[in-house]
Amino acid sequence: MLTRRSMLCLLPALAAPWAREGFAQAYPVRPVRFVVPVAPSSATDLVARQVSVSLSKLWGQSVVVENRPGAGGAIGTDVVAKAAPDGYTVLFTFSAHYTNPWLEKTPYDPVKDFEPVARLASTALVMVTGADSPYKTVRDVIAATKREPRSVSYASAGDGSASHMSGALLNAIGGIQMTHAPYKNGAQAMVETASGQVQVAFAGQAALPLIRAGKLRVLAVTSAQPSALMPDAPPMNKAAGIEGYDLTSPVWAFAPKGTPAALIGKLSDAFGVIVASQEFKAFCTAQALDPGFMPAAAVRADVAAEAEKWHRLVQLTRA
Incomplete structure (x- = not known):
């Protein structure tokens, strides 16, 4: 038997769907x-x-x-x-x-x-090297690290950054051992790579000014497909001759x-x-x-x- 009190308890539940619908229709009001x-x-x-x-x-x-x-x-x-x-x-x-x-x-x-x-x-990110670097392709980098593990350093925007993970993923899938060189930010990492302080680097938009200035050479993009970041650069899988790389x-x-x-x-x-x-x-x-x-x-x-x-x-x- 429905009492007055039980009816009052039911009212919020009955009204809630209508209230929510009205709220959504009015949203946003600020x-x-x-x-x-x-x-x-x-x-x-x-x-x-x-x-x-x-x-x-x-x-x-x-x-x-x-x-x-x-x-x-x-x-x-x-x-x-x-x-x-x-x-x-x-x-x-x-x-x-x-x-x-x-x-x-x-x-x-x-x-x-x-x-x-x-x-x-x-x-996507790009893998880059200095314009005067001896590395012309990702395969050159892989070959160098297989000849001498940890001989190639890769710069990133810091520990745990997407650029750090990009290099770690290439190490894992490519079966190589590049040495991680973390920097405080992507811009600093790019300057150090262009000057030859580190051999390669991974970065996003931070790499574009030095690429356009001709001070960095693009080796690959980290996506599985060509990217708007650098439309003419090969995806990493193709550039490195590997499968399963996509970041x-x-x-x-x-x-x-x-x-x-x-x-x-x-x-x-x-x-x-x-x-x-x-x-x-x-x-x-x-x-x-x-x-x-x-x-x-x-x-x-x-x-x-x-x-x-x-x-x-x-x-x-x-x-």
Whole structure:
């Protein structure tokens, strides 16, 4: 028998679906915040800013980008993990989202504390050597290290970085032993490589100025297919005569855990429209990025595999 009290208890449950639907239809009613856990001008930051401009036009609502760098991206990521799950805070991040917890203890879990929203683009890295280097191809590098293990040093942007993992992956798949030379950032690593202080290096956009100046020679891109980063450079598998090498750093969007599915869907759909636009494709071409949209459901289905992939790559850097 339904009493007045039991009816009152049922009302929130009965009303919830309608309330959520109405909330999603009204959303957004105030500015949306994109948190970028790295400094301005990084690939992740540039994507966030491009999407923010397009989303503002699409929705007629302000979208602000807030850079919260520090601890390899962990500080800004934690800000989003602790934010209200109301659709007004979105994290734009990259491979460090999955690698940081294996490098240092983080106050968040990259899988359990976030709701996937979309994958928007990716960037390969390039393997480079100095313009005056005796190494003309990746196979030259492999041959040298097989003749004399650890005779070739490779520069990276630091321990645990994507550039570090790129070299470690080549060591593992190529059956070679290059010596890792970590630097404070990619720009410094490129200067040292161009000057011959180290023999080769792996980097993203940080390599482009010295490549264009003719001071670095490109040996390969780290993706399995040609990349916008350096369209004429061969993929590593072809350049090295190996199989199974593929390393790119995606740009993802995540929301705090518990963000309503309706809001995740609305964000994901809007991002899909933006990534498909000619404006976004032109932006990616200008920034040497590879556009590639995955909606929330596809990213969610791929989370476990993605987390395991980056865990394995971190383990390679410690071998």
